Amino acid sequence: MDIKVLIVDDHAVVRSGIRAVLDTKPGITVVGEASDGRSCIKKALELKPDIVLMDLSMPNGRDGLYTTSELLQSMPEVKVIILTMHNDEQYLFRALKSGASGYVLKSAPISELVTAIKQVQQGMVYLQPADTKKVIQAYLHGNAEDAVDRFETLTEREKEIFTLVAKGYTNKEVAELLTISVKTVENHKGNIMEKLKLSNRRELMEFAFKRGLLEFD
Structure with a gap:
């Protein structure tokens, strides 16, 4: 077969x-x-x-x-x-x-x-x-677990927002695309930065680039 x-x-x-x-x-x-x-x-x-x-x-x-x-x-x-x-x-x-x-x-x-x-x-x-x-x-x-990307700790919604933010979309644009409030986007971004241990947008962009997440549609 x-x-x-x-x-x-x-x-x-x-x-x-x-x-x-x-x-x-x-x-x-x-x-x-x-x-x-x-x-x-x-x-x-x-x-x-x-x-x-x-x-x-x-x-x-x-x-x-x-x-x-x-x-x-x-x-x-x-x-x-x-x-x-x-x-x-x-x-x-x-x-x-x-x-x-x-x-x-x-x-x-x-x-x-x-x-x-x-x-x-x-x-x-x-x-x-x-x-x-x-x-x-x-x-x-003994470091196989350390090599696993923190990106997998994000929820599906957080991954969506992370990808859009990394591509340069503003909070307002992300909110409109996902049909959620700007405040909700801001809250998700805060959770994303904390989970990924990132301090600013530059680090977020570097994180996305290194993991091949900046492939534009």
């Missing part, structure tokens, strides 16, 4: 490219595509994929890791492979903590992605050799 794959990425060209290649691989069937976190959950519940290829950076305050955690709460039998451009150990540890079973760079050859899909389907965790070394070193030094 073929491995059923759902591709989740906010760029249609990326989804089409991955699908075109995987459609030529025996034993793998792409059953659908999704462009963001919400549609991912909906499509997964409808199509029942075995594997979800999940982009890391997505819009609307639901990045790939948040979506992975949410998906696995509803469908724990599904396996998620994070497919990303970020070769960063912070993202790697966050991916593993969210429940992902694999972490593959978009720059990797398609043969590696196919290998990851097959290994994860068999119940294994797939990491590139360099990533495996990072995980082992972190475990030996």
Whole structure:
């Protein structure tokens, strides 16, 4: 029986490219595509994929890791492979903590992605050799938890506000976009700054940039 794959990425060209290649691989069937976190959950519940290829950076305050955690709460039998451009150990540890079973760079050859899909389907965790070394070193030094990004402590609403503020939206503009009061935005911003241990807007921008959260739609 073929491995059923759902591709989740906010760029249609990326989804089409991955699908075109995987459609030529025996034993793998792409059953659908999704462009963001919400549609991912909906499509997964409808199509029942075995594997979800999940982009890391997505819009609307639901990045790939948040979506992975949410998906696995509803469908724990599904396996998620994070497919990303970020070769960063912070993202790697966050991916593993969210429940992902694999972490593959978009720059990797398609043969590696196919290998990851097959290994994860068999119940294994797939990491590139360099990533495996990072995980082992972190475990030996007892600092894997320290490497997990504080961003995951934010609520979904706080993530939405954080992303908009980082992109330069004013409190009034954020309030209008999210249909909430300016006072509510200010309160959320205070909570965000406290949770992320940030002191000013410059630090907030740096935090967002380092974590790849400033990808404009």
